[in-house]
Amino acid sequence: MSLLNTNALGVTLGEPLFADLTLTISKSDRIGLVAANGRGKSTLLACLSGEREQTSGEITRARGLRVGHVKQDVPPEALSHSLYDWVLAALPAEQAEYEGWRVDVVLDTLQIPYAHFHTPLADLSGGWQRSAMLAATWVCEPDLLLLDEPTNHLDLHRISLLEAWLATLPRDVPVVITSHDRAFLDATTNRTLFLRAEASRVFQLPFSAARAALDEADAADARRLTNDLNKAKQLRRQASKLKNVGLNSGSDLLLTKTRQLSDRADRLEEAAKPAHRERSAGDIKLANSGTHARALITLDDIAVETPDGRLLYKTGQKWLCRGDRVVLLGQNGAGKTQLIRMIADALSGVDDRVKCAASLVPAYSDQQLSQLPGPDTPLAMVTAQSAIGDQRARGVLAGAGIDIQMQERRIDSLSGGQKARLAMLLLRLREPNFYLLDEPTNHLDIEGQEALEAELVAHDASCLLVSHDRQFLRNVGNRFWWIKGRKLQEVDDPEAFLSDHSAGLGTP
Ligand SMILES: Nc1ncnc2c1ncn2[C@@H]1O[C@H](COP(=O)(O)OP(=O)(O)OP(=O)(O)O)[C@@H](O)[C@H]1O
Ligand SMILES: [Mg+2]
16 A cells, blocks of 8 residues: 655756655655766655755655654754654654653663763764664654665664664564665665666666666667667668659659658757766865875774763774775774874874874764864865865866855755765865774765775875775775774685674673
């Protein structure tokens, strides 16, 4: 049974994001919503949930339909609440008073440890914050669930838990999921919507199979276009021959036939639609200014602690040297971000426990991209943070996928992927020789992830990074540090960690 229909739905923000979208969402649908960064996935979800008005077309919802929408970003106002209170506050006041047990049930099914219940969300890792947002949506018992990039910030263990949780949802609650994680989409969806500016396409298939079907359909469109244009060319050739014969013989019949042939050629050319060509969402480029120092970062058996002073692990004696691309492995909450922050503080001179080479020019991006203040504009940030003038700033921004209209808009109106691309651009403009990256692939589309991977390797960049993307960390890392048993252990490769955690064996 259909719960929600869109008819010729379109949103235009400067230029059309998508148009003429006709989609039916029925019970038991698990729909993957796929498109490159900035193409309107989050915008479409906001229209489906009724938070945003479409520009054209209609949305029909089943009477009383409750739509649960887990957004791509954690709302800032949530951060001062404890995890439990935030979920409880999602319930209507009366229910919150008498049915608080619902919160415990949901937190239990999502396997959120009791130790986190009363911690302010600001002090929890990005992964736990996302789990809290999901719990706050699910506790309201929606009839339709919209998940915007739900695997961002989750470690592999939590991703497999989320997959398992989705598999246990009542079949009559449809779920729409946007994601750039191919394995996750394959595991959780049975339909795929490729959102496009003109002709979006839906397949009754999970992502990988749908992607193959889409490529085939696009190739068939391209062949049809070539055929139609060839046919039109032939018709015109015949028409011009016939015209000469007709003019010489003075035959009206031949002239009429000539006109008919030209009309047919016109019609074919008019109807011929160019095949879809995927536009890039912008370049990701990095720089590496080099350094003579060999050891860039020295960890002298320092203690990594939670913000409230609980020991998480000791680092042992570790050096990060020029050309090292170290991947920090560990489950959510193990203390990856704590170490990254400690190093960032040392780099900015606030903390002296980590020793840094004097010639280090760091590029640091945190998990929430908090280096990008929402009210600022991309153009103002680029000109303030680099020596390049207005004109060049506009050029490099456009190259990074931030087009002219977006350059002077508030950063908080950019899509998640556009923000991530802007963050990478600002890092490059610092001409760093060391990258400190906490989950840099969050929000990036597949092309963006691959570009970042290629740039880090091609520039022989020195970096310390955290990522839960299996493919990314395997391709980028040449050293691996695993937070295990209260120690930071060097391992040869990430495979033991990956198989432990994707099998769900990591301690919760
Ligand atoms: N309030 C707004 N005003 C103007 N433009 C906006 C606004 N919100 C979003 N946009 C623009 O609309 C486009 C689509 O944004 P949206 O967040 O829907 O993309 P997305 O497909 O979800 O991308 P991502 O993969 O990066 O999350 C982007 O170009 C974005 O900059
Ligand atoms: Mg989005």
